[in-house]
Amino acid sequence: MQRIFFILPLLVVSLLSQTVNFKETKYVEALQLYTYRDGNVTYSDKSTVVRYADGKVITKRDNNLTVQNDKGELLTTINLNEKPDVALYFQLTKALFSKNFESLKDNFDIEKSKNKYRFIPKGDTKKVIKDIELYLNSDESIKYFVINFTNMDTIKIETK
């Protein structure tokens, strides 16, 4: 059942219509393995576009997610209405980057210390996510955040 929340795209949604470069570090407990990826994300009112260094482009427009390879060929299309977990992840990352935590309050309790936020899951979210930590730079911009899953996987996203 937990699988409902598991298929999370590693996407980062940034603020406003600006492009943010990021580095993603993923730890996969099943393989005891770290993977790294660089990319950038452009977020506008209508769409979110994530470009990875290897050329893959993920575009979210309305409720559709498309993935293209480095040659611009369409690899797959996902209807987010059928994948609320993926849609949820977009919302989660967008909320984290924009520091607009209101939409997370239904599923998380939020603790704030000096330059850090901690999101503690509530209800059934607890079964998937252990917690989320978000660190700020001295200018209050996002330094990085880490999503710790209950299966011991972690995803860390740093802005560059």
Add this chain to the structure above:
Amino acid sequence: MKPNKLPFIIYFAVIVVAIALFRPSHLTTNMLSIFEHDENIEKLQTLNSFENTSMLFVTIEGFNPKNLNRLKEIEKKLKKSKYIKETKLNLSKIEISDYIKKNYYLLSEFKPIPLDNQNIKERLTKLRASLVDSFLYQPIDKNDPFKLFDFNIFTKDNLSKDGYLRVGDYGYLLTAKLKGNATDMRVAKEIEQSIKDILADQSDDVVAFSNLFFTAQNSTYIKKSVNTIMFFSFGLLIVLFFITLRDYKVLIATMLTLGGSIFVALAISSFVFEELSIFALAFGSAISSISVDYLFHNYFHRQYLKKGINKSIFIAFLTTALGFVFLQFVSFPLIVQLSFFALVSLSFSYFQFTFIYPYFKFAPKENRLSLKALYNIKPFLPVNLVFIFSIVAIIYAGFHIRFDYDLKNLDYDNQSLKAKQAVIQNNMPSKSTILIEANSIDELIEKASILQKKIPSFNSVAKIALSNQEFKTKREKLDSFDFKKLKELLNQNAKAIGFKDGYFMEAYSFTEQIPKSYSPDLEAFKDMGYEIIKRGDKFYTIATMNKNEKIEPMDGVYIIDAKELIKSTTQNMFDSLLLYLSLSFVSVFIIIAWVTRAKTILALDFILFPIAMILLYLSFVGINIMHLFSIIIIIVAGIDYGIYMSSDAKSDETKEAIFYSLLTSFSGFGILVFSSIGAMHSIGVVITIGILAILLLVISLKSKPTYNQPSFKQE
């Protein structure tokens, strides 16, 4: 006992009996109660029995954070209301019912795989690659790494934006389930007021709509409109009696008589009928008011100063009563109810006007307004020509008239609420409602399941429920699969491919916990929006599907189109109505022909000409059920006036009596023509046309010299 006291004793005895029999709780405003209780109406009533049908929609134009936050604030307040069951805005809010948790794997689609070493190795290799290379993070479900169980109840509809509900391209959408039936007027008003209070501090750009608001607002508007109309009606009657007749005693007595007759009819009808439509009361009262012509005919002929009874009035009463007796056999509840109501009311009015009023010796005042100018108009309409014209016009209208079956056209035309409804409806996918009926819950789920598999957009309880057969098949499929072997092969190969040692130790252990029995949980279904109800000895559920999809005919599966169902029922009722109306008409015709002899055509003109004029008008605008009943009122009046006019057409007293009767009817019901409520306007327009047509005949119909028939000689 003095003989002249007997009528008063009877009068009070009737009132006492009526008070004892009165059952106010039997009165209903339910529109469906006026129709024959056939299978169509049964379906609509079943649909009304579902609790989940009352929804509130709130939206603000434009997708921006400000609007979203405002909706969140509204949601918080709504949640505190005792009338709100559940709200929905943020779709990412995760709430999984205990029922789904318990039956998750049973409800999931199970896709077995071949259990050979090579296949497992290939799957593990793919799994590893997806963890390392995939652009999407795909964490492994340790319980079901090969995704053998698939559970997806999510709709494909484009209903969300950024994880929030939305209404098309208009804005974010907040929905709330309301605790209350959409047809209960009192509850509807309470709920509407409570929501109004919650939204009081919001500006006008918040669109809040629920079907229940129609019930709440329209009943208020209708009440307000009725009050205004009654005020004018009362004003007109006062003018009529005080300024023209200058006889306040007659006014008071008439009001008492009509009020008493309507009450007695209401009380006895409420005792006889378990469900008495408010429309029966309305039309019954209108017909009762026609009885005022008994008074005026007696009054202007100075009958109350003489002995004995006026035979014309007696025959007019008897003819009308006989017509209503025939209508008792129509399979149209409203007709049966209102004809019963009218029978009782007319009888009691006749009794009072005939046997009690002589005691008061009412007579027209000498100083009353003179209507000489009216009688002096030279008649110019030939009786036979009017008759032929009426017949031709009725036949013409019969071919051109179309029936307006939409009950909504009878309601108040609530433009502001309709505009809000349009915002929601025009931006949401168009859906058909399907009612599924079965003898048991299991059969119900089975039927829903068959359709669920055939129709892609089908949304029913089958998404979250299993029939006994489905459970049995699912269990057999699970039991026949060797999960132990799968687990062995998985663990044997995983380490070699690079997975952490012992990572899959618990994989597929849950299969031992999958329930060995299954029973539907109706409360859980209801909470998830899939309600199952029991009515009589049958079970029902509602499903939806896209309007453009077709459904093959299946026993106990009905697409609900209220307009079509009512149309079909009304058509059936019309057949029966036409038969008994014809019988009524024949009986009325026989009596009229017998009593009016050579003047039969003249008497019939008073029935046919008003009908012809009304039908001609209706052939342009369409006829609805209210028009139809109002025509019956005019027929009743036409019978009376036809008999009076044919008995003594040249009598100024008769014309004066009819003139005042018509004026009273117009004051009471013709005035409804000014109402903006469909049903009331319909009654008003028919009665006004009818009254004008009769007035035209009274003034201008040429008549042969009066026969001095013995039976009609004034005593």
